[in-house]
Amino acid sequence: MGASSQLSRRDFLKTGATIGAGLTIAFYLPSRLTALAFGETPSDAGVFAPNGWVHIGTDGVVTLTVDKSEMGQGVNTALPMLIAEELDVDFDNVRAGATPVNPAGWARRMGTGGSSSVRGSYDMLRKVGATARAMLVAAAAQQWGVDASGCRTEHGAVIHTATKRTLAYGQLAQRAATLPVPSDPPLKDPKDFRLLGTPVPRTDTPLKVNGTAQFGIDTRRPGMLYASIERSPAFGGTVKHVDDSRAKGMPGVRRVVTIGQTPDERKVGRTQNGVAVVADHYWQAYTARRALHVEWNPGPNGSLDSAGIHAQLAELAEKPGVQARKEGDAEAAMTGAARTVKAVYEVPYLAHATMEPMNCTADVRPDGCDVWAPTQGQSGTQRAAAAITGLPVEKVRVHTTFLGGGFGRRSETDFVSEAVRLSKELGAPVQVIFSREDDVRYDFYRPTTYNRFAAALDAGGNPVAWTHRIVGPSIAVSKGRHPRNGIDGSLVEGAANVPYGIPNILVEQTIADLPIPLGYWRSVGNSHNSFVTEAFFDEMAHAAGKDPYELRRALLRDQPRHLRVLDLAAEKAGWGKRLPEGRSRGIAVAEAFGSYVAEVAEISLARDGKPTVHRVVCAVDCGPIVNPNTIEAQMAGGIVYGLSAALYGEITIDHGGVRQGNFDGYPVVRMNEMPAVEVHIVRSTDKQGGIGEPGVPPIAPAVTNAILAATGTPVRQLPIIQNGKSRVAMG
Amino acid sequence: MSTLTITVNGRRHTVDVAPDTPLLWVLRDTLNMTGTKFGCGMALCGACTVHLGGTPVRSCSTPVSAAVHQPVTTIEALAGQEIGQRLQQAWIEEEVPQCGYCQSGQLMSAAALLANHPKPTDADIDAAMSGNICRCGTYQRMRRAIHRAAETEVSHGR
Numbered sequence: 109m110g111a112s113s114q115l116s117r118r119d120f121l122k123t124g125a126t127i128g129a130g131l132t133i134a135f136y137l138p139s140r141l142t143a144l145a146f147g148e149t150p151s152d153a154g155v156f157a158p159n160g161w162v163h164i165g166t167d168g169v170v171t172l173t174v175d176k177s178e179m180g181q182g183v184n185t186a187l188p189m190l191i192a193e194e195l196d197v198d199f200d201n202v203r204a205g206a207t208p209v210n211p212a213g214w215a216r217r218m219g220t221g222g223s224s225s226v227r228g229s230y231d232m233l234r235k236v237g238a239t240a241r242a243m244l245v246a247a248a249a250q251q252w253g254v255d256a257s258g259c260r261t262e263h264g265a266v267i268h269t270a271t272k273r274t275l276a277y278g279q280l281a282q283r284a285a286t287l288p289v290p291s292d293p294p295l296k297d298p299k300d301f302r303l304l305g306t307p308v309p310r311t312d313t314p315l316k317v318n319g320t321a322q323f324g325i326d327t328r329r330p331g332m333l334y335a336s337i338e339r340s341p342a343f344g345g346t347v348k349h350v351d352d353s354r355a356k357g358m359p360g361v362r363r364v365v366t367i368g369q370t371p372d373e374r375k376v377g378r379t380q381n382g383v384a385v386v387a388d389h390y391w392q393a394y395t396a397r398r399a400l401h402v403e404w405n406p407g408p409n410g411s412l413d414s415a416g417i418h419a420q421l422a423e424l425a426e427k428p429g430v431q432a433r434k435e436g437d438a439e440a441a442m443t444g445a446a447r448t449v450k451a452v453y454e455v456p457y458l459a460h461a462t463m464e465p466m467n468c469t470a471d472v473r474p475d476g477c478d479v480w481a482p483t484q485g486q487s488g489t490q491r492a493a494a495a496i497t498g499l500p501v502e503k504v505r506v507h508t509t510f511l512g513g514g515f516g517r518r519s520e521t522d523f524v525s526e527a528v529r530l531s532k533e534l535g536a537p538v539q540v541i542f543s544r545e546d547d548v549r550y551d552f553y554r555p556t557t558y559n560r561f562a563a564a565l566d567a568g569g570n571p572v573a574w575t576h577r578i579v580g581p582s583i584a585v586s587k588g589r590h591p592r593n594g595i596d597g598s599l600v601e602g603a604a605n606v607p608y609g610i611p612n613i614l615v616e617q618t619i620a621d622l623p624i625p626l627g628y629w630r631s632v633g634n635s636h637n638s639f640v641t642e643a644f645f646d647e648m649a650h651a652a653g654k655d656p657y658e659l660r661r662a663l664l665r666d667q668p669r670h671l672r673v674l675d676l677a678a679e680k681a682g683w684g685k686r687l688p689e690g691r692s693r694g695i696a697v698a699e700a701f702g703s704y705v706a707e708v709a710e711i712s713l714a715r716d717g718k719p720t721v722h723r724v725v726c727a728v729d730c731g732p733i734v735n736p737n738t739i740e741a742q743m744a745g746g747i748v749y750g751l752s753a754a755l756y757g758e759i760t761i762d763h764g765g766v767r768q769g770n771f772d773g774y775p776v777v778r779m780n781e782m783p784a785v786e787v788h789i790v791r792s793t794d795k796q797g798g799i800g801e802p803g804v805p806p807i808a809p810a811v812t813n814a815i816l817a818a819t820g821t822p823v824r825q826l827p828i829i830q831n832g833k834s835r836v837a838m839g
Numbered sequence: 840m841s842t843l844t845i846t847v848n849g850r851r852h853t854v855d856v857a858p859d860t861p862l863l864w865v866l867r868d869t870l871n872m873t874g875t876k877f878g879c880g881m882a883l884c885g886a887c888t889v890h891l892g893g894t895p896v897r898s899c900s901t902p903v904s905a906a907v908h909q910p911v912t913t914i915e916a917l918a919g920q921e922i923g924q925r926l927q928q929a930w931i932e933e934e935v936p937q938c939g940y941c942q943s944g945q946l947m948s949a950a951a952l953l954a955n956h957p958k959p960t961d962a963d964i965d966a967a968m969s970g971n972i973c974r975c976g977t978y979q980r981m982r983r984a985i986h987r988a989a990e991t992e993v994s995h996g997r
Contacts, residue, residue, distance in 0.1 A: 180938030180975045309934060316939030317927045319874020319914035323940055326873040334868070359840055359857065389856075391864040463878055463886060463940040463974045512876070512940030513974050544879040737934055741980070745937055748976025771883040771972060780965035782978035 130165040130281035131243065133289070134158035135236050137174070137216065137229055159214050160229075162191055162236050163205075164244070168264050168278030170197055173205035174229070177220040177484050178312060179514035180745075181800045182738035185310045186226050187233060189734055193303045194237030194296060196261040197277065204311065207508040211487040212501040218486035221519050221628060223701035223798020226734055230796055234295055240284075242293040247284035248275045298732065298793070307737035312510070324482030324509045327469040329537040333362055334390040335530050336397040336541065339382035339550055342764030343623050344407040346381050351401040355385055358399060360392030365533050367526065378492075379522045380550055384530055390541055409623045409764035417761060418454075421558035421620055425452075425579045429616035430594040432578075432604040436612030438564075441573035445564030449651045453561065453640040454825045457759035458554035458629055459766075459774060464512020465547040468527035471537040476503040477528065482511040484518040492521040493528045515749070516628030520552050545769035552627025553759055555580045555599070559640045564612075569652030571663065573612040576603055576641065582619045586626040594619070598628075602637030602698060602805060607670050608645070608663035624761065630749055631801040634700040638805030639754070639812070639826065642696040646813040647822045656813060657683050657695050669729050670697050672790055673706040676727035680788055681708035691722065694813025696806035702797030703730040704790075707747065709783075709810035713818055717834030721751060721783040721811055726803065728789055731796035739799050740787045746803020747785055752776040754808035758827050845906045847872070848916035854903070862906050863887045863898035866913060874914040874943050878972070885971030888944035889913045895951040897970075914943035922953045922988075929988035930981075937975035945971050949985050959985060961994045 137160050161173040172191050178184040184204040192202045211218040241261055248266035249256040252273060259266050265276045298304070315321040340346065352364040365384045383402050387393035442448055469480040470493065477497050483489050486506045494501040511518055523540060531538040542550070557580035564573035582596040591597070595604075595617055604615045629635055649656040657678050664671045674697045678684075681693060690712045697706040710723040726743050733739065756775040760767045768774040812823040821837045828835055844853045847870060854869050861880075866872045866889070875898060878886030882897035889898045892909035917923035926949050936942045945968070952959055952967035959967070964985055973981070986993050 180936070182937075307934075309931075310936075312939065313931050313934060313936055316936035316942050317930045317946060318918060319872075319943045321939050322873075323876075325877065328871060328873070389864060389868040391857075391860050391868070395857075461974060463876075463884070463938065463972065465877065510940075511938060513938045515974075541877070544881070544884075741934065741937060741975075741977070744979055745976035748978065749974065752974075770879055770881050772881070776972055776974065777976070777978075778970075778972060779968040779978045779982070782976075782982070785979055 130163055131240065131285045132161055132163045133236055133240055135160045135232060137232055159216050162240060164240060164277055164281045166278050166281055168201055168276050170195065170202045171205045172202065173208060175207060175214060175218040175486065176225045177207065177508055177511055177514065179220065179484065179511035179518070181225070181742060182310055182735060183220070183225045184312055185308060186734045186738060187229055189303050189308055190230060190233035191237040193301055194234045195241045197264040199303060199308055201264055207486065209505040209507055210502055211490045211506060214487070219488070219519060220484045220514070221516060223800040223802065227702060227796040227798055230732065235293070238293040238295050239290060242290045243284040243287050244277050244280045246287050247280040250287070251275065251280070251283060305733045305736065308735055310738070321510050323464050323512045324469070324480060325464055325467045325512070325541060327480040327509065327539060329469060329471055332469065332537040332539055333386050333388060333534060334393045334539050334541060335384045335386045335527070336390065336393040336543065337367065337382045337384040337526060337546070338397050338400055338402055339380040339546065340404055340407070342404070342406040342410045343380065343625065344409050345764070346405045346407055347383060348403040348405045350383050352383070354399040355396040358392065358396040360388035361396045362386045362388070363534060364400070365530060367529060379525050384526070386530055386534055386538060394543065406764060412623065412764045413762050414760040417556065417622060418558070420622070421556070421579045424618045424620055425558050425560050425577055427618070429577055429579065429618035431614065432595050432600040432617045433613060433615040438573040438575045438612040438614035441612040442562060442564045442575070445572060446567040447565040447651065449563045449565070449648050451561050451644055451647055451822065451824055453559040453644060455557050455636040455639060456757070456826060457556045457624060457761070458753055458757045459548045459551040459759050459768070460515045460517035460629060461548060461774060461776065462513030462515060462517055465544055466517070466523040466542040467540060468523045469537060469539040470524070470527035470531040472497050472528060472531040476505065478505045478507065479524060479528065480507045480509060481524055482509050482518055483524070484511065484514045484516070485521060488519070488521045489524045492524045496525060496528045497532055515630040516632070517551060520627055522550070544771070548769050548774055549766040552625045554629030554635060555583065555626050557636050557640070561640070561644045563644070563648045565648070565652050569654055571608070571610045571648055571652070574606065574608070574610045575614045576606070577616045577618065578603055578637070579618045579620055581622040581624065581626055583626040583628065585619060598633045600637070601633035602700060603633070603641055605699070606641050607667045607699065609666055610663065630746065631700055631804040634698060634801070634805040635750070635753070638696065638698040638700070639808040642698070642806065642809030643812045643822060643824070646694070646809070646816050650816060650820070660695070660697060669704040669794060670699065673697060673704045673727040673729050676788055676790060677706035677708050677725050680727065680786060681710070681725035683708065692814045692818035694810045694815070694817055696809035696813060698802070698805040700802040700805050702795060703728060703799060703802040704797070705743070705802045705806055707806040707810040709807065709814050711811060711814040711818070713815065713836060713838065715838065717836035717838045718829060719755070719811060719815060719836065721781070723784045724786070724807065724810070726785065726787045728787065728802065729792045729794065730799050730802070731792050731794050733789060736789055739789055742799045743787045743803035744785045746801065747807045748777050748782070750804040750807035751811065754811055754826055755829050756827050758830060843903060843907055845903065846910040848912060849910070856903060858904040859902045861899050862889065862901045862903045862911065865903045866898060872913055872915055876940055876943055878941065878944070884941070885948060886941050886944040888947040888971065890947060890951060893954065895948050914947060917946055917950060920950065922950050925988040926950055926953065926984070929984040933980045933984040933987060935977050935980040935984050937977055941971060941973045945973065945981055949981070952985065953989055958989055958991050
């Protein structure tokens with residue numbers, strides 16, 4: 109076993125003997141970014157409680173153990189790169205270890221979200237790598253009886269420069285573990301980086317081209333049963349009567365179980381009441397489920413529909429809301445203006461529709477519980493399972509699989525609760541699988557919002573006032589939290605921080621009380637606010653007779669990072685240059701999760717008003733670059749995700765439930781609609797931002813602004829194509 | 840329930856399932872071959888694509904009884920084909936997958952495309968690949984990877 113060092117200072121770093129032979133360094137990653145994403149209160153108990161480990165084995169293999177889920181964003185590659193850089197070890201010898209199974213033993217809430225994994229770890233993981241390197245150098249110097257200053261490191265070895273003697277890290281790890289931990293090892297000058305900023309191949313790619321990558325749905329346990337659940341058609345409905353006589357007699361069926369909500373779940377909308385069929389195979393469970401006859405009490409929401417929701421939001425928008433931002437006196441400026449522009453913008457509820465439908469496998473035994481889940485929220489998963497089983501949290505082990513997409517959906521725990529409950533009931537491992545219809549109808553949706561805008565222009569067409577009233581349901585409130593000062597930061601992000609230098613700004617927010625479950629949808633509030641603000645901006649520019657790019661430039665004089673990506677995207681897209689007949693361009697810019705992104709969309713319109721997006725030019729400034737290959741992938745992916753929503757995405761409510769069910773009613777962009785996407789990454793030493801989400805916000809307004817440029821008529825409502833018909837008015 | 844014999848990746852398997860059970864669930868649950876994925880259950884997303892007698896089919900909507908007389912090929916055997924190997928290598932070189940969940944189906948569709956069109960145009964790629972959804976949005980890299988495997992060029996100007 110590796111020895112542990114005696115570091116008594118309360119600090120980030122300690123060595124420990126927890127992982128095996130070699131050198132282990134434990135460290136603490138703060139939770140601030142995660143707290144922002146999940147509304148958690150950061151705690152500081154004043155006690156060193158590690159939540160990350162780097163282990164250097166006697167074989168020289170470096171293993172990094174942290175709490176991040178791999179859902180396609182490349183975190184299993186990016187985080188080990190940070191260690192490998194400072195440690196001077198070849199990337200082939202660095203691994204991402206399995207996510208630890210006991211979130212309760214973790215010093216922060218365990219989860220992945222808010223585009224925070226890299227920016228929340230960048231400084232610390234580099235420091236950990238530098239610390240390990242310094243200890244390995246000290247161990248070599250001690251062994252050789254030389255001064256450490258005469259040693260250097262490369263390719264996972266320490267070299268004594270004068271004598272060219274070499275010791276590999278694996279040979280030094282045991283000795284290094286006995287040495288003191290240096291308090292402030294030097295970090296590399298970024299100009300000396302070998303790995304950071306270079307396109308390192310993802311470590312998970314080979315597994316994902318031959319079918320061996322293990323997703324949640326691929327979990328197999330001895331004696332495992334499968335469940336398919338018929339849930340209340342209206343949110344909050346209850347089971348009135350179940351006739352399971354046919355279902356029970358069908359092949360493979362083990363049990364039909366009525367699942368009720370616990371009081372806490374009803375409050376926060378975690379799961380819906382339902383009837384589960386548990387069988388030997390999924391298809392048997394699903395087939396028997398369809399043979400159930402369930403009568404439902406629709407509950408309090410049985411008559412709710414989209415028209416009613418729209419009317420409620422529109423009515424709330426008549427009255428002033430809570431002020432999220434106030435500068436100058438917008439109303440006075442509006443009165444004295446040469447010209448005003450007014451508009452209402454609306455966005456619908458959206459589903460996440462990850463490729464892997466929601467699923468979870470649970471094995472509840474008297475002495476403990478194991479959960480295999482494709483989850484972004486291990487801590488919540490553990491707590492949900494503990495609450496249902498009555499077991500102490502540390503008796504619940506959470507096994508994190510690959511996630512077949514996350515996008516925020518997998519930070520919820522509804523699918524976990526259902527699997528745990530059924531396993532407890534059956535006394536066997538149970539895998540719950542959502543059908544695609546279940547996945548679309550029992551999601552936690554991106555909120556619908558209704559937005560009243562007004563802008564005032566002076567005689568020269570310069571904007572002098574901007575007012576924006578956002579009305580919509582609140583994610584925080586839907587999860588039982590009370591936003592501070594009445595402002596839900598998620599509902600106003602991307603709107604309250606509108607970046608333009610307009611002297612009078614008023615942004616208000618009104619929270620609507622609606623029972624539809626809500627959740628974090630890739631880029632959260634930015635996903636709707638970027639659309640409504642950037643589209644209204646072009647409407648304002650159009651009214652002023654100004655070029656929307658030039659007007660943005662003028663009003664972003666004091667926002668250098670916005671300006672830099674705006675200019676870069678415009679330049680690469682050839683803004684202002686002639687386009688082929690029938691083509692038009694639109695531009696939009698946004699800051700989200702600390703990164704700055706501008707996108708230019710080039711489109712044409714068919715006679716029926718349907719747009720084709722031919723090309724998207726994207727410029728991004730996310731500060732220091734880790735893996736440019738991943739940045740490019742995440743931006744292109746965000747563009748496709750946002751484009752699917754802009755073109756087609758809409759969840760409508762009927763009788764208190766969701767009308768759409770599969771990819772026919774909830775279409776997404778496919779290969780034949782894929783624009784040519786170019787991503788240009790700004791070399792930047794500014795503060796680092798996230799990369800998983802910021803590609804999404806600008807695409808919808810870039811496309812609708814291109815439509816405005818082509819037709820002179822703004823698109824004020826998404827999706828652009830509703831039920832196969834375009835909203836675009838052709839002249 | 841009835842006893843059926845199907846050939847998957849060159850191996851014969853006798854399974855005891857209802858004959859209308861979708862091939863997908865026989866592969867995943869009965870034969871424990873989990874590389875083929877469930878995505879929609881309605882042949883709308885392509886995640887479950889396998890080859891039946893060399894033709895790409897959506898196994899979620901193909902009854903297992905349809906596989907009694909034709910051999911099934913799945914992602915687990917893709918590396919055993921020359922085209923499959925080329926595609927997998929191209930997928931790795933272009934770093935196509937993100938979450939990776941749809942990629943088995945994407946590769947099976949791409950393999951069928953190259954078997955029929957060794958030098959596909961972008962229009963051929965659109966036609967063969969538009970039945971497969973990728974929510975991570977890896978379409979552009981897939982297009983490049985198919986061209987790389989086929990040694991053809993991406994045409995510009997959509």
